[in-house]
Each structure stands twice: as C-alpha cells, then as structure tokens.
Amino acid sequence: xxxxxxxxxxxxLVAGFLARFGRSIGLPTIPLFIGAGILLGPNTDGPVLFxxxxxxxxxxxxxxxxxxxxxxxxxxxxxxxxxxxxLIGSASLYLLLNVGxxxxxxxxxxxxxxxxxxxxxxxxxxxxxxxxxxxVELGRVQNPETRLIxxxxxxxxxxxxxxxxxxxxxxxxxxxAGDAVLLFLRALAFLAILGxxxxxxxxxxxxxxxxxxxxxxxxxxxxxxxxxAGVAYQLGVSDAIGAFMAGLVLSNTPARAxxxxxVLPLRDAFGALFFFHFGLVIDPGQMRSVLAxxxxxxAVSLVLAVVAALGAARINQLGREAVANIAFSIVARGExxxxxxxxxxxxxxxxxxxxxxxxxxxxxxxASPLLASRSKTLSRFIPRRLAPxxxx
Numbered sequence: 001x002x003x004x005x006x007x008x009x010x011x012x013l014v015a016g017f018l019a020r021f022g023r024s025i026g027l028p029t030i031p032l033f034i035g036a037g038i039l040l041g042p043n044t045d046g047p048v049l050f051x052x053x054x055x056x057x058x059x060x061x062x063x064x065x066x067x068x069x070x071x072x073x074x075x076x077x078x079x080x081x082x083x084x085x086x087l088i089g090s091a092s093l094y095l096l097l098n099v100g101x102x103x104x105x106x107x108x109x110x111x112x113x114x115x116x117x118x119x120x121x122x123x124x125x126x127x128x129x130x131x132x133x134x135x136v137e138l139g140r141v142q143n144p145e146t147r148l149i150x151x152x153x154x155x156x157x158x159x160x161x162x163x164x165x166x167x168x169x170x171x172x173x174x175x176x177a178g179d180a181v182l183l184f185l186r187a188l189a190f191l192a193i194l195g196x197x198x199x200x201x202x203x204x205x206x207x208x209x210x211x212x213x214x215x216x217x218x219x220x221x222x223x224x225x226x227x228x229a230g231v232a233y234q235l236g237v238s239d240a241i242g243a244f245m246a247g248l249v250l251s252n253t254p255a256r257a258x259x260x261x262x263v264l265p266l267r268d269a270f271g272a273l274f275f276f277h278f279g280l281v282i283d284p285g286q287m288r289s290v291l292a293x294x295x296x297x298x299a300v301s302l303v304l305a306v307v308a309a310l311g312a313a314r315i316n317q318l319g320r321e322a323v324a325n326i327a328f329s330i331v332a333r334g335e336x337x338x339x340x341x342x343x344x345x346x347x348x349x350x351x352x353x354x355x356x357x358x359x360x361x362x363x364x365x366x367a368s369p370l371l372a373s374r375s376k377t378l379s380r381f382i383p384r385r386l387a388p389x390x391x392x
Contacts, residue, residue, distance in 0.1 A: 033275035063129070305330060
C-alpha cells in the first residue's frame with residue numbers, strides 16, 4: 001500500500017509541475033498531463049512509476065465522470081434542448097462529415113471493411129473529457145458557441161451508443177442483428193428515462209440528494225454520479241454520458257450552486273489523473289509503422305472540423321472566432337476512440353488499429369488544446385464571407 005501511495009503522489013506532483021511550467025509559457029495543461037504519463041509509463045525508457053497502467057483505470061475513470069458531471073450541473077436541460085433543429089442540424093453535419101470521412105480514410109488504408117468502420121468510429125467522435133476541460137480551462141463556458149459545442153458532443157455520445165450497438169456483431173459483443181437491436185433499445189430506453197428525470201424529476205431527486213452541510217452533500221452527489229455512470233456503462237451507454245445526464249438532473253435542484261462549487265476540486269484532481277493515465281497506455285515504439293496513415297487521418301479530421309464548424313456557425317448565425325472555437329475544441333479525440341480500439345483488438349481485428357489510434361488520438365489530443373488556445377488569432381485566416389454573422 002505504501003509504495004502505491006508514493007507512486008500515485010509522484011504522478012500527481014510530476015503532472016502538476018509539468019503543467020505549472022507549461023502554464024508559465026502559455027501552454028494548456030492537457031498535453032502536459034498526457035506527456036507526463038508517457039514519460040513515466042512502461043512504454044518509454046527512463047523511470048517507470050506504473051508497470052501496469054490498468055491499476056489506475058478506476059481512478060482515471062473518476063476523472064472522466066467528474067468532468068462530465070460538472071458540465072451537466074453547469075448546463076440545465078433547457079440549455080441543451082433550446083437549440084432544437086439548429087442543434088440537430090449542426091450535430092448531424094458534424095457526424096456525417098467526420099464519420100463519412102473516417103470510412104473513406106479506412107477504406108483508403110486498405111486494412112479491411114470491418115477495420116474501416118472501426119476507424120470511422122475513432123475519427124468521428126470527439127473526446128468529451130478534453131473538450132470539457134478545454135472549455136473550462138480557456139474560460140469559455142459562458143461563450144455563445146459553448147452551448148452548441150456541448151450539444152454536439154452530447155449528441156455524438158448518443159450516436160456512439162447507437163454506433164457501438166450497430167458494430168456489436170463485428171466487435172464480438174452480440175451474436176447477430178437481434179442482439180444488436182436489443183442493445184440499442186436498452187441504451188435508448190435508459191437515456192430516455194434520464195432525459196425525463198432531468199426535465200421533470202429534479203425536485204424529487206433534489207430532495208433525496210440535498211443535505212444541510214457540505215460533507216453529506218458531497219457524499220450524496222458523488223454516489224449519485226457514480227451510480228448513474230455505472231448503470232449507463234452496464235447498459236451499453238458510455239459512463240461519460242451517464243455522468244453528464246446525472247449532472248443535468250441535479251442542475252434543476254436548489255443545491256445546484258453548492259454542488260457546482262464542491263465538485264470543482266474533484267474535477268480538477270481526478271481530471272489530471274485521467275489524462276495522465278491516457279499517456280501511460282501509449283506506446284511510442286509501435287507508432288512508426290502507422291505514422292503515415294495516422295497523420296493523413298489527422299489532416300482529414302482537421303479540415304473536416306473546420307468545414308463542419310463553418311456549417312454549424314452559419315446554421316446558428318455565429319462569426320469567425322466562434323467558428324475557430326468550435327472547430328479546434330471539438331476536433332479533440334480521446335477516451336472513446338481508445339475504448340473502441342480496445343474492443344476491436346479483443347475481437348481479433350487488425351493489430352495495427354491500436355498504434356494507429358494511439359498516434360491519431362495523441363496528435364489531436366495535443367493539437368486541439370494548442371490550436372483552441374490560439375483560436376482568436378487563427379480565426380483571422382477564415383474569410384469573412386464564409387462566417388458573416390457578427391464580429392466573433
């Protein structure tokens with residue numbers, strides 16, 4: 001126990017020192033947390049803190065859960081549904097371009113039809129954790145385009161649940177179309193129940209969760225978030241979207257402001273651990289053979305992110321700076337791509353999928369924060385005629 005506590009403490013300190021240095025020279029913290037994991041993981045030369053990254057998996061999952069739970073508390077159900085047709089149109093455009101582009105890239109690589117559809121899932125779904133962390137870190141939670149960004153990543157997560165159900169026979173999770181349909185309906189029913197609870201059940205849940213002192217309130221809302229995230233995971237929905245929906249439910253309670261304040265240290269500490277663990281599982285030695293196709297996929301994703309952001313901005317009457325904020329925030333890839341490729345590897349698909357995904361995800365996990373932090377400058381290169389609404 002003592003050694004585990006020591007190495008965990010060192011992991012926090014190294015990640016924190018690197019991030020503090022990065023902040024001093026204007027870099028975002030996310031790629032530095034990931035870099036700390038790579039440096040101290042079992043796949044690089046030098047000191048190794050964690051021989052078995054899976055030992056940190058549960059604690060890292062807390063980071064993802066608290067990041068998305070915080071966003072759910074921050075934004076009410078009405079905030080996310082007020083976009084209506086504009087939100088659905090924007091998210092549909094984004095998914096059509098990125099999933100469609102991923103399928104084309106997958107077939108162009110030539111590893112097989114099943115692998116092409118896995119690559120489409122890898123390239124088509126943003127990282128909720130990185131996008132959420134970026135919005136908070138860059139102080140953009142109250143920006144007019146942030147509601148659109150959150151709506152898109154939520155609809156992406158819903159799409160992921162359906163996409164995983166559709167791929168269940170390929171990934172060995174279902175014996176055929178019947179089992180795949182059952183997984184889909186089960187996930188859909190759970191999400192519908194949570195949506196109804198967020199819309200109409202806030203008062204009832206609030207009475208059960210609210211406590212007069214902060215200590216009990218923390219215990220209760222953490223339990224609620226973990227419970228809902230765990231049930232979501234068991235039903236084939238990502239734990240991230242379950243945590244987000246749990247936050248939405250509590251956003252309609254009188255304790256919302258207190259919960260938002262109390263969850264902040266949990267979000268920041270475990271969020272750092274999530275990205276550190278993300279770096280631990282990356283093996284740089286396997287990346288050389290797939291570098292060219294992975295970088296081609298990165299280039300395609302960056303172009304399509306800008307195209308989709310332009311379309312979404314026109315639909316929602318947003319300006320050039322909003323286009324850059326949307327494009328470079330949502331282009332981040334992360335946890336869902338890794339989950340998908342682990343399932344594909346377990347199902348016996350092409351082993352090159354794992355290093356390909358590692359290169360692709362790591363590149364965009366680093367590039368997205370760097371580009372997003374400079375989106376105001378980059379927006380000046382967008383022709384005004386393509387995003388004529390307003391000055392932003």
